Amino acid sequence: MADIFDVVADPTRRDILGVLLDRETSVPESHGEISVGEIVTALGVSQPTVSKHLKVLRESGLVFVREEGQHRYYRLDRGPLERLEDWLIPFVSTDAAADAAALAGVDAAGDASLRQEQRAFASALGKAFADTAHQVTAVVAATKRR
Known part of the structure; x- marks a missing residue:
């Protein structure tokens, strides 16, 4: 598993995390879930690129995935980010x-x-x-x- 700093250092992954956060806050009835296709549309990036980055985010524990048939729905997992924040606080x-x-x-x-x-x-x-x-x-x- 990649170090969380390596994971969040990538701008595309940060953009995906931003889309997930936006979904969570702007569409509460979605419970923060968003499809891969919606992420692709929001970012204007290819589906293979989004899928590749979602895999890294999933393996690092930053997102949850729910499978429904051939569709995948992702949502943010704040736990690793909260641990990162706890670590950063003394420095900032x-x-x-x-x-x-x-x-x-x-x-x-x-x-x-x-x-x-x-x-x-x-x-x-x-x-x-x-x-x-x-x-x-x-x-x-x-x-x-x-």
Whole structure:
């Protein structure tokens, strides 16, 4: 299964997710379901291309599919996107530093009495966040080049 960042990095897949979200919000009686043909019409992309991207979205858990005869109806599964959002929040929150300090048990200004192991933990955590931020930046840069 592809990494969720790889999945959402593709603009066509993001467009499909947008169509699914639009269906969910604008036609509530549809329960968010939309046929492949309607997605093709909405995007103006070929049916094989849409099907290929829907397969990736399905395998990554971002969409549900319901089969009815030869027809396939897709709808958005918000679960993976919510987990992605939870992961991203510390990086985009303006209060990230204050949140990290609160989790470490100190005020936002810092506390000179931190024990050595707390400092080591904070350092390791900071390095992990920096490495992850670098990976996200690389994905975003790759997406912009496409």
